[in-house]
Amino acid sequence: MKNSEFAAFVMTYERPETLLKTIRNLQEQTFPPAFIYIIDNSETKATRLAVEEMAGEDVGYYRVGYNSGPAGAARIGLKVLANRGYKWIYWGDDDDPPFEKWVFEEQFRVLENLEDVQKVGILGGKGGRLNRTTGRINTFSNHELEEQPILEVDSVPGGGSMLVNARVVREEILPDKKLFFGFEEFDFCLKVKKNGYRVLANAEIWLKENSKAGFNNKDFKWKASNFGKREVLWRDYYSTRNLLYIYFKNHFYKAFLFILVKSILKSFAGWRYGWNYGRKNFSLQWRGILHFLAGRFGR
Structure with a gap:
């Protein structure tokens, strides 16, 4: 895999300073994307002015003109980059870049070693499986991550270092823009699986991210709870x-x-x-x- 076949989009809304840090993070990856496409949902000009200062051959900019939400921005980014001929596309948020500079290199190392890689629709650095009774998307304990380096999952969350196979996009499998915000990645992953592609998570990257955050207990399993906040x-x-x-x-x-x-x-x-x-x-x-x-x- 050559990095000339790999591009990234980053969606943003009124956070120019945070966005610039994320752009630099992507550029400094040991396997950087050949092109970084900024999808700007902002209502002011601050983000455009900030990006213009560092724009070049490897950074492009698109102003939506209104707040289309993560779902709308992701739909735009995927379509544009797939139409430009890139084979793999990073789905990025402005405030949640890869946690280390080697993440993309590791993701593509995994892809190169997979059989029938063209049937892999999505590879993430973390993920979850759906409980079809409770509707809960269950994650994995460190012990479970150690047992299997590559996991079949139903969802890769935002900030999960998601790589999308452009073949999926060319088949018009796209995020649903009407969702605007919330579980748009999950809905997209379900569409990808429904169309016969695999959705995978790299357990080795996930373990390293947990370790960096200090979550080393074998029984540790991430569980978010915002009720009351x-x-x-x-x-x-x-x-x-x-x-x-x-x-x-x-x-x-x-x-x-x-x-x-x-x-x-x-x-x-x-x-x-x-x-x-x-x-x-x-x-x-x-x-x-x-x-x-x-x-x-x-x-």
């Missing part, structure tokens, strides 16, 4: 709405009902964190449910 509460609207849509669309009816009931219960459970949190949480959970039922998506 007001600063990220706004995300629950998108999570509820989009998961209901994804599970219903894919006929995962047990998972759909589980998430529906869970969201209703969460709408009441939030009151234990106080009046302000409870009121906001109740509103967001029910808005997510009702907007799914009404078919109202986007921002």
